[in-house]
Amino acid sequence: MMNLTSPASVRQDCRLIGQTLLKLALPRLILRAIVIAVALIVWYLVASWILDFGKRMNYDFLHTLGQPTMDMAQKVNPYIWWVVAGIWSLIVFFLVRAWFYASLASGAATPVGTDVLAGLAPNLSEESLGVLRWTWGDRQEPFTVGDLRRSLSELRHNRIGKIDMVAEQARILESGANRPTRDPRDDGRPPVRGETRGDRYVEPRIGPAR
Incomplete structure (x- = not known):
């Protein structure tokens, strides 16, 4: 297993990479802040205009429908324009x-x-x-x-650490693959008369084995 970089060295590398990322991202960060600020200003101005317009809304044009209808429209008027502002x-x-x-991507x-x-x-360690x-x-x-x-x-x-572990595990598995293979027919039992064991043949015998 290789000698891994010390935690202090890793923190230093992270700090250098973070500083580089900040320099690369700074123009986009400024642009995003400006766009969001402009969008908030536009949203506020339009929302305020919608609500002010609703307050000045007059429903006299509904006089043909009767006074109760006009009163009802006037009563729900604030909610209507709050819904419009919400949309x-x-x-x-x-x-x-x-x-x-899209800007992030x-x-x-x-x-x-x-x-x-x-x-x-x-300025970065090899690891x-x-x-x-x-x-x-x-x-x-x-x-x-x-x-x-x-x-x-x-x-x-x-x-x-994970990269080092992968390399170590690969070495273990590769060393195992280089060992000589065992005949799958060899189950570790002693050969029986008349049974072949790989390339070996045991001659059958009559009478007690000597």
């Missing part, structure tokens, strides 16, 4: 949420610059670099921010 709030919420998740799929990776790799290589997988696509984020999470959850 507007749901529309804004789902639009912002959909945009936010786009950010995770962003490739890490070669210069950024070249500056980070020499932590092994976790980054493990996260990268089959390497059909460039190493992304999402890969780096997952590497940080895996380091914090002892992926180094």
Whole structure:
């Protein structure tokens, strides 16, 4: 079993990766904060306008239906416009949420610059670099921010120890596979007269065995 990196070294590697992720994500974080702030302002202004419009709503145009109908409409009027404001709030919420998740997915799929990776790799331990290589997988696509984020999470959850355990278990199983195979017909019992045992033949005998 290999000599694993010390916990202090792993924490240092996690700190370096976290700092790199923050630098890479900072522009998107600022953009998300601005978009969400603008969406909240627009939501508040429109919701306030809806409620103010409802307060000024006059139902005199229902005079042909009688005074009781006008009174009923005036009584439920505040609830009607609160429902409208609630529908507007749901529309804004789902639009912002959909945009936010799309932004997260786009950010995770962003490739890490070669210069950024070249500056980070020499400062990491070999075991932590092994976790980054493990996260990268089959390497059909460039190493992304999402890969780096997952590497940080895996380091914090002892992926180094798991990789070492996998290697040790593979060595155990491979060494077992290299042992000579036993004839499946050999059950450990002594041969009986007339019975073949692999390539060995025991001649049948008449009379007591000598």
